[in-house]
Amino acid sequence: MKDPAEAAAEAIIGLYSRHADDWARMRDGPLNADERPHFERYAAALPEGGEVLDLGCGSGRPIAAWLIGRGFRLTGVDASPGLIARCRSAFPEHDWRVADMRGLDLGRRFDGVLAWFSAFHLTAEAQGAMAAVYARHLRPGGVLMFIGGPGRGVAMGTWLGEPLYHASQDPSEYRAGLEQAGLVDIEERFLKAGTDDPARVWTARRSVSD
Template identity: 85%
Template sequence: MTEPVEAAAEAIIGLYSRHADDWARMRDGPLNAHERAHLERFAAALPEKAEVLDLGCGSGRPIAEGLIGQGFRLTGVDASPGLIARCRAAFPEHEWRVADMRGLDLDRPFDGVLAWFSSFHLTAEAQAAMAAVYARHLRPRGVLMFIGGPRRGVAMGTWMDQPLYHASLEPSEYRAGLERAGLIDIEEAALKPGEDDSVRVWTARRGVSD
């Protein structure tokens, strides 16, 4: 990567921290039909009153809010103090932590781990290391769902007039990393069915040890 792109990757946390209020306003609305369909699939795979770890939880709306409404117990992690403050104010009975998902270790497992449009802001190398983070936070048969791109590479966007970094591994790399981390039942689906360039929704489960 060139130096400007590397700088954009490192600037993600600061960008969302500075514009926490703007992000909260943008996401404070209903899910679109494509998001809703996949997240309903995630929720349906969880046990009743499941404990869910939401990585890159943002303001808690609409994702965590929807899961809470279904009776799940949420632990949200985000690197933006402003966004976590909003979560704590809106949903004080749940757990919210200011932390970087890279290398995260909460020392306890969950029934589900969700990284919805969050881990794809990490570099490809950091995303490769996330398989271990996902696995250590899942109970046996626990459910994982996260977003990746359709192919390896960097995609730059713009938000609040600032560069917005996204990256992806090759699908084969995501799959191999998940398998090495002990995850099974790995599936990849386009966010928008029928669109080859659509971002990918990955699901998997933690294997059961002998």
Template identity: 70%
Template sequence: MTAAAEEIVDLYSRHADVWAITRGDVLRGSEAMHLERFMDGLPSGGTVLDLGCGSGRPIASTLISRGFHATGVDASPGLIDLCRTAFPNHRWICADMRGLDLGRRFDGVLAWYSSFHLTAQAQTEMPEVYARHLEPGGTLMFVGGPRRGTAMGEWMGRPLHHASLDPQEYRAGLAAAGFVSVEERVLDPDRDEGARVWTARRKASD
């Protein structure tokens, strides 16, 4: 399973153009609802760090269209190139989100359909990464699963790794990193395919 998780970057790198076309430009299902909740927690014209930004569409593009300033991070050079071409006035960084330290803070941090590609062990370390990049009082949103475990999908004929922690592990990790107002919601209430959307706020002072 660890090997499949490590292959994720190469998989998306080799098929960046295909992924961009497959993902498309339109928010799907309940994505718009959750993204609205995220944006409602940000100051007007605020800054957002999009971890696992992909091609920049449709998540970062929606944020940009609403007047937010985006910084996107993705480990796929091909996907970052697409972001730089489409949105040259925003910042796009090719880097691994694990252990990331950009040396600055943002009003919001978003990891939409991205951090759940990491192993469960790697996910236990992500709250510190999130906190490191959030202003006091800043908003975090990411997608996880309903319970600890690994779920294997397939894309382009290759294994596609997903993993999750138990809800209490997410809550404990976020609390230890200084997050409050932690909330878990079903990603798509109409279908409940298992994914959960986690929202939290970094405490107002260090």
């Protein structure tokens, strides 16, 4: 019999695809107070009017909407056709793709890459492989931001009565993977400053010498 956590990891795409309407309703609002400082810092590190790749973009709200409102050009990737359909309807002038972020290669580079509350639904091993995905989509000097956890392991939750899978690498593994992929200026911050919330915000930059 398959391990329940392994089964939940494999079911993530189906879960968000089935509940696209629910997810869109839950996130249909502004950036919350904990997210905003990280995105203000991220946006300040990008060139004016820069191009951003949003991996696991969901319905485009609130993250893509916030960035678009500040003049950035978005390319969004999500494995849920229903969520991508909402992005295309709300922001037709931007580029939206139905695809799995694992092994992704769009054949182009961006000023910024995001994986905000998305890559942490992958297994720790798959998250390790994401460093190469991030790096190959960043221009020299481009900025990465993603969410990880506090230490290597699996954290199971529930959403709408179904198992919800999260995992994390150890911080040393995240850092080593990013360094190996050619990323520099690596920083780890608490999502919620001054709390013991497990979510961590990682940022890094592709070396300008690449």
